[in-house]
Amino acid sequence: MTILVAGSTGLVGGNIVEHLAGKGGEVLALTRAPEHAELPEGIVPVKGDISDIGAMRSALKGVDTLFLLVPNVLGEHTYVLQALSVAREIGIKGIVYLSVFRAEDYVDVPHFSSKYSAEQMIEQVDLPATILRPAYFIQNDAWQKEPLLSQGVYAMPIGNQGISMVDARDIGEAAALELLRRERSHDSLPSETYTLVGPDVIDGETACSIWAEVLGRPIRYGGDDLNGFETCLKSVAPEWMAYDMRLMMRRYQQDGAIAVSADIARLTELLGRPLRSYRDFAAASAAEWGGH
Template sequence: MSILVTGATGTIGSLITHGLASAGADVTAFVRTRGKVSFPDGVTEVVGDLTDVPSMRAAFSSVRTLFLLNAVTPDEVTQALIALNLAREAGIERIVYLSVIHADKFTNVPHFTGKYTVERMIESLGIPATILRPAYFMQNEFMVQKAIEDYGVYPMPIGGAGVSMIDARDIAEIAVAELLRRDRAPSALATVTLDLVGPQTLTGTSVAQAWSAALGRDVVYAGDDVAAFEGQMAAFGPSWLAYDMRLMMAGIQTFGMQAAEGAIARLESILGHPLRTYENFVREATTKA
């Protein structure tokens, strides 16, 4: 019986797939197209789609443990609810679900409320799971790195309430640890929820300062204008996603993204090493560039 990783070709899913393979687990990567990326030896690819029920039933037939990641799409909730129902149908009782921090607080943000709906389904149906609630990914900054370097402006309107950004590598390592813990347990384990955060509280101004230090020249924060941010996003992608991201940024400005006391120590205990810092992430990004 294997661990099935959905979203296996994405940023988080690919890291998880490699991490599980390195740990000697039997891993199956759920992909839309075979051969799109190079997986480690021993990883089995299974082709399917989260909206294609027959392909999912086939994929779940030899699975003991499931990592469920649903991309931000208009039918995200449908995908997740179908996947969880089919997992129950297949007798899968070992699940790690990737949600988002403060899913219950950002109630007007579509993909936050979507993920919170899935969390409620997991709870109401008594599905044994680890619910991972990550804050803003540091790797999201790759989308704006060129703008930062070319124009000396940090354009993400994250405001001043404070965001505990987390490195995707730490997210993946924690997910691997939880998948292995559940997969290797003699029976299904109780449901737990983990807020995944980085070790620092960052603001638009402090993030700009980190880029200034790494680049050796001034980088300024562009400010809190979420309407302008939406317009920029809409120029490069669908309008529904641009609006969703605008609402998220407004929520970040209002509520911030920080975990409860004790979360960092708990995460570092799982990882076995300190959480990666934003300054180190920026130094790595600028060195590679």
Template sequence: MTILVTGATGNIGRQVVEHLNKRGADVRALARDPSKANFPDGVSVVQGDFLDVDSLRNAMSGVSTLFLLNAVVPDEFTQALIALNVARSAGIERIVYLSVIHADVYVNVPHFAGKFSVERMIEQMDFKATILRPAYFIQNDLTIKDVITGYGVYPMPVGDKGLAMIDVRDIAEIAALELLRREQASEPLPLNRINLVGPETLTGTDIAAIWSDVLARQINYGGGDTQAFERNLKQFMPAWMAYDMRMMGERFLTDGMLPGAGDVERLTQLLGRPLRQYRDFASETVASA
């Protein structure tokens, strides 16, 4: 049987495809432009777009398990709902959906609210799914490395509650393992949710201290001003997205992004190894500069 990976050309989706391929799964990768897709031998590539229903019907034909990953876009919920309806029509029961941690708490943050609505639709449509709820991606900080190294400031509004940041490489491997677990089960498995977190819960000051150690010079935390954060983001992303990120930052400050009891131990057991630390990412980023 076949596992369809959506978002397959993105950072996480591509790694999911590679993990599945290495483990001998029959993988089909969804791409808007297959001519630009570069996947390992044995991976089938199919053209498709979430808003092109006929292309989704074709992509999902003969598929047994679906990895649903939607980008943060204005019509994210519509795209996901179309995909779920087409999946049901195609007879697909087994799904792994990439949501976000605290989707039911950060209710005023647009892309969190959208993902929580998708979670509700998965339940209402009685899919047999794993809902993965990742915390903040460590690799998001690649977008601010020049600010850190050039100005000596860590600018993300992390606050003092802390974020259980997770490496995208761990996210992808866990997603692949869950897809295989569902694909290989003799019967569709019941719905479950897994928080995807890193091994540490770090404050803004903690992260600045890590960069200080790695760079061997003082890096200060300066990220508490969410208005300035939004203003800076608008220089390189649409205004709606910058505002969405600001709303998320404000919830970082008031609520944090904290793991649940046993989350770290569960993920460590699932991977069979320790979770990657933020310090590893910072060291790798500096070494590759």
């Protein structure tokens, strides 16, 4: 039994390997710098990069099940299709692929469109895969610490339509469960798709209300200014990425990203417990930030 986790040192991948540690079999963590990887005991680092076909072919030798996360990079569309093709060539028994909620609708957002292309490939060539479609990560709002504490502002321009934000820890656990289910099966299993969401719908004003409660101070919404959002992001990220994020926020403002009750119920059943809420994250963050 061998599982390879691509993206093993990131937010989601780190949660996955934590859940897989000690569950039996061999778990390999794909990383560009094995010597620096901080992994749970028993997880084996493997040198490789999702953009390197030769490295992927080498890393996938002897692997039965693959977790595939391709980050938001300029070559994402090419890299994900190549990785899926290499996995297909070796006859992989199972794949768990991290896509995004509403990928088929937000086709004007580059990283959504790339992920939807991967979903289409999985369907058309009949790969044995579980597609996980997470909404906006709750943990993205850790970046709000400075404006919340210094200015009393929630500055993420998510609009007023609402998003069923999901905790990255729930994503990691769901991915680990699906990896183990596919790995432990004698044969390849049929395709599955899970929408990964949280139990609440969060918009700008709701987020402000929650932060005001947990921080014990007034918090106002910074508004829907996408020009300012893009300009701010360009100071810390490449221009193409800042524009990609602007396009995503524009769609959130226009259309929202709200889950149906069946999605929430299905994920709750998979995890066997209630889903983590935005309020849980905010309360824990407020406690952590208390002395700062």
